[in-house]
Amino acid sequence: MSYRFLWKQIASKAIGSAMASAMLSINTDDLWERMAGDETFSKERLAILRQEVEARLLEVSQQGAKERELVSHVASELVREFLRRGSGR
Amino acid sequence: MSSPIYRVIKLPGAVKKFRRFKDIATILARHGFADVATRTGVGSAFRVARKIVSLGYWKGKESITTGARLRSICEELGATFIKFGQVLANRPDMFPPEVIKELAKLQDDVPPFPFAVLVEIVACELGRPVTEVFASIDEVPLAAASIAQVHRARLLSGEEVVIKVRRPGLEKSVREDLAVLRDIATYIEENFEELEHIRPCALVEEFARTFAMEMDLRAEARNIDRFARNFADEPNVRLPKVYHEFCNSSLLTMEYLSGRKVTQVEDWSSFPREPEEIANLGTKLLLKSVFEHRFYHADPHPGNFLVADDGTVCLLDFGMVGFVSESRMEEMLSFMVGLVSYDAQILVAAILEAGLAPATLNRREFQRDVEQMLNQFANLSLEDMDLEVLFRSSIETIYKHRISLPADLLGVARAISTMEGIARQIYPQYNPLKSVQPYLVSLFVKRALDPAHQAEQMVDGLMDFVGLLHHLPRDVSDVVKRLKEGELLLRIHDQSAVEVARIEARSRNRLVGALLSLTGLAATFYLHAAPGVSDWVPWTSFSVSFLIAIWVFRGLRKSGGM
Numbered sequence: 001m002s003y004r005f006l007w008k009q010i011a012s013k014a015i016g017s018a019m020a021s022a023m024l025s026i027n028t029d030d031l032w033e034r035m036a037g038d039e040t041f042s043k044e045r046l047a048i049l050r051q052e053v054e055a056r057l058l059e060v061s062q063q064g065a066k067e068r069e070l071v072s073h074v075a076s077e078l079v080r081e082f083l084r085r086g087s088g089r
Numbered sequence: 090m091s092s093p094i095y096r097v098i099k100l101p102g103a104v105k106k107f108r109r110f111k112d113i114a115t116i117l118a119r120h121g122f123a124d125v126a127t128r129t130g131v132g133s134a135f136r137v138a139r140k141i142v143s144l145g146y147w148k149g150k151e152s153i154t155t156g157a158r159l160r161s162i163c164e165e166l167g168a169t170f171i172k173f174g175q176v177l178a179n180r181p182d183m184f185p186p187e188v189i190k191e192l193a194k195l196q197d198d199v200p201p202f203p204f205a206v207l208v209e210i211v212a213c214e215l216g217r218p219v220t221e222v223f224a225s226i227d228e229v230p231l232a233a234a235s236i237a238q239v240h241r242a243r244l245l246s247g248e249e250v251v252i253k254v255r256r257p258g259l260e261k262s263v264r265e266d267l268a269v270l271r272d273i274a275t276y277i278e279e280n281f282e283e284l285e286h287i288r289p290c291a292l293v294e295e296f297a298r299t300f301a302m303e304m305d306l307r308a309e310a311r312n313i314d315r316f317a318r319n320f321a322d323e324p325n326v327r328l329p330k331v332y333h334e335f336c337n338s339s340l341l342t343m344e345y346l347s348g349r350k351v352t353q354v355e356d357w358s359s360f361p362r363e364p365e366e367i368a369n370l371g372t373k374l375l376l377k378s379v380f381e382h383r384f385y386h387a388d389p390h391p392g393n394f395l396v397a398d399d400g401t402v403c404l405l406d407f408g409m410v411g412f413v414s415e416s417r418m419e420e421m422l423s424f425m426v427g428l429v430s431y432d433a434q435i436l437v438a439a440i441l442e443a444g445l446a447p448a449t450l451n452r453r454e455f456q457r458d459v460e461q462m463l464n465q466f467a468n469l470s471l472e473d474m475d476l477e478v479l480f481r482s483s484i485e486t487i488y489k490h491r492i493s494l495p496a497d498l499l500g501v502a503r504a505i506s507t508m509e510g511i512a513r514q515i516y517p518q519y520n521p522l523k524s525v526q527p528y529l530v531s532l533f534v535k536r537a538l539d540p541a542h543q544a545e546q547m548v549d550g551l552m553d554f555v556g557l558l559h560h561l562p563r564d565v566s567d568v569v570k571r572l573k574e575g576e577l578l579l580r581i582h583d584q585s586a587v588e589v590a591r592i593e594a595r596s597r598n599r600l601v602g603a604l605l606s607l608t609g610l611a612a613t614f615y616l617h618a619a620p621g622v623s624d625w626v627p628w629t630s631f632s633v634s635f636l637i638a639i640w641v642f643r644g645l646r647k648s649g650g651m
Contacts, residue, residue, distance in 0.1 A: 004552070008548055008549070008552060011544075011548045011551075012541070012544045012545045012547075012548045013541075013544070014544075015540075015544035015547060015548065016540040016541040016542075016543070016544035016545070017540070019540035019543065019544060020540040020541075023538070023540065035534075041527060041530070045527055045531075049531050049534060049535070052531075052535060053534065053535060053538050056535065056538075056539060057538075057540065060539070060540050060541045061540075063541075064541075
């Protein structure tokens with residue numbers, strides 16, 4: 001497996017997981033309500049769609065949790081190292 | 090002035106191809122396309138077109154439309170051209186509606202080949218006598234098409250099966266016809282600027298690829314297996330079981346599924362399902378296979394859908410299937426959502442992203458036309474909505490602006506609109522938008538809100554950008570270095586310069602020809618007078634010089650130099 005592919009996998013999962021948790025934490029009631037009421041979606045259909053979307057968000061958030069942790073750890077280490085060297089000068 | 094078509098005929102097989110070109114020229118001229126035959130040089134090369142026109146064969150047929158004549162030409166040229174015509178019928182972005190309508194009528198029903206030949210082929214493919222595998226084979230075929238013939242049979246183990254046998258000699262004739270089609274496409278691409286948007290070579294290559302797949306019955310067996318896996322959790326769908334031990338590229342043995350054509354059921358009361366349910370099921374299956382499995386039945390005509398006594402839908406004939414790539418799926422979804430939601434912006438963006446727009450496209454005018462087209466439908470209620478009309482109108486708008494869409498996108502659009510037609514035949518009150526629109530919009534929303542998908546795209550873009558940054562300093566330094574050393578090479582393709590070079594080369598050849606001819610004539614007189622030289626030597630020299638002189642004079646006359 002090439003390093004490029006490996007990094008792509010890790011970065012995608014980490015970013016996806018971070019995005020999913022962020023989306024889960026915000027209140028989207030208004031957004032869903034605005035979508036209801038036209039001919040395309042009945043309330044029941046929209047409720048099912050919302051359920052499916054939220055389930056997927058939860059799934060992605062959990063699936064990439066380890067990668068997110070790894071990337072945030074690497075990033076914080078890099079920042080700390082950068083600050084340490086900077087303050088040493 | 091375009092060069093004659095025989096200049097692009099490639100070896101090997103040039104002699105056979107010449108013969109086929111002669112057939113094509115004859116048929117073209119007979120159907121009123123003598124001008125095309127003459128323009129391509131085929132007619133003048135074989136003196137066919139003019140002869141047929143002079144015989145007046147074409148008189149009295151002027152009222153027949155171009156589309157109808159094209160259809161007749163395909164029918165007369167045989168199986169490959171019929172198939173090619175059917176493929177062109179799926180390109181409403183390239184040809185006017187009246188031509189599409191006629192080409193869509195092309196049927197590849199052909200007379201069956203003899204049963205004795207079939208038995209011989211089956212035995213040869215199995216490598217043993219048919220009686221060692223089959224208890225019986227029906228002599229009357231269930232269907233006979235241009236690629237294969239289908240017979241009902243029974244295995245020695247007692248299972249009812251269907252055998253599909255490829256026509257004898259098909260591969261050879263198709264190979265020859267494809268070679269001719271490739272030459273014609275090359276010629277058109279090089280000489281007919283007005284047909285540039287059709288991209289003939291790409292069209293023929295795409296056709297050759299799908300046709301080759303359709304001819305290989307092993308591919309069909311694999312397609313059935315893949316469909317069966319994709320719909321394994323769908324209890325209302327049945328696919329025939331494939332007997333791989335009795336299959337190869339020319340023979341396919343699969344389970345016999347009994348049922349009635351969905352459009353031929355008159356009394357639904359004997360079935361455990363309502364017609365509306367079957368109509369919805371058909372649409373659902375197609376949408377699911379396109380947008381979720383990205384592998385779909387590309388020929389969903391009524392004959393390929395049977396409804397069994399228990400109400401399950403049986404799918405048949407997997408020779409023509411479509412594959413959808415991940416990136417194309419995105420474009421297709423946007424295209425379909427833009428269409429069924431009457432959103433001009435989404436639709437225009439999807440078309441321009443997926444299609445090949447000409448450099449001269451006026452984007453604002455195109456957007457305005459799309460908006461106008463969608464406005465006609467936006468005010469209709471779902472009940473009055475007709476998906477096929479909506480497709481047709483959008484394709485007409487695309488055609489007007491000379492944008493060519495990818496074949497797979499049009500294939501999906503055609504499959505969905507065919508399925509709508511079938512569903513309406515089963516259940517006249519059926520409203521496709523009621524099921525298609527929510528499905529597509531839901532999928533669009535789900536994909537737009539799928540963080541895994543978005544993150545992947547983001548990382549892809551980021552990695553491309555990093556790759557670009559990584560190579561940029563080296564590339565820039567390379568260009569600067571070449572510039573300094575005076576080694577930077579710029580290639581500019583100027584069509585007029587190419588034409589001038591071609592004319593120059595032709596003139597040069599004629600000059601050399603004239604000199605050769607004169608030298609030959611001088612040599613003739615010298616050899617004639619010289620003692621001890623046989624008579625045939627000066628005569629040969631004279632004949633060769635004379636022929637070269639004729640060639641030079643003909644060239645000069647054609648170019649208007651005399």
